Amino acid sequence: MKFIETELQGLYIIEPRVFEDNRGLFFESFNERVFQEYTGIECDFVQDNHSYSTYGVLRGLHFQKGEHMQAKLVRTISGKVLDIVVDIRKESPTYGKSFSVELSAENRKQLFVPKGFAHGFVVLSDSAEFVYKCDTFYHPASESGIIYNDEQLALDWKVPEKDLIVSDKDLELPKFEEISLETC
Incomplete structure (x- = not known):
């Protein structure tokens, strides 16, 4: 495996070593x-999600707060997504900074998202299957997020606004500046 450190501490792109031959391929994810x-x-x-x-479905930006914060290892097993994270660790020198990477079945890249990041993705292909491992169980009372189109963050989702499909729940998420110390 190849680990690529990003400018955000603890956030890694992971590229597996792929073995291909006439039978197909194998890699350790x-x-x-x-x-x-x-x-x-x-x-x-402790938990895998799928x-x-x-196309155009945007899920995020999500995180769990307090003792239920989650680290995630995310990847796409079919199709292509743009994966975006925002550092919400108030003590971090990169607090409020974002990072994005395309994850696809073709490039097989994964992203390790440490605790203290808001996470979201948008589907760039006709469809996509997205899977991720979490180090803490889902806890509904601890879930929170940031609205995807927060002006302060100015995230480029690479999909025209008119084509985005966002859940009603995600449309009600607060702005970045409204996240309190207790939230994170």
């Missing part, structure tokens, strides 16, 4: 020992 040796991060994943969405 996660290895706890290798992950820990390279990143120094201990992360015991979503299917069509």
Whole structure:
């Protein structure tokens, strides 16, 4: 596996080593020992999630607060998405900064999102299947987020606004500046 450090501390792009031949391909999508040796991060994943969405579906920006904050390892197993994270760790030198990367079945890239980041993605292909591991169980009372079109963050989702499909729940998320200290 190849680990690519981003400018946001603890956020890594992971590229698996792919073995291809006339039968198809094989790759290791996660290895706890290798992950820990390279990143120094201990992360015991306890829940896997899988979503299917069509072009323009935007999910996010989500996070869980307090003791239920989640680290995630995300990837796309079919189609292509633009994955975006925002650093919401108030003590971080990159607080309020964002990072985006295209994840696709073709490039097989993964993104490790540490605790303290808001996370979202939008589907760029006709459809996409998105899977991710979480190190903490989903806790409905701890869920929160940031509105996807926050002017302060000025995120480029790469899909025209008229084509975005956003849930009513996500349309009610607060702005970045409204996230309180208790939230994160």
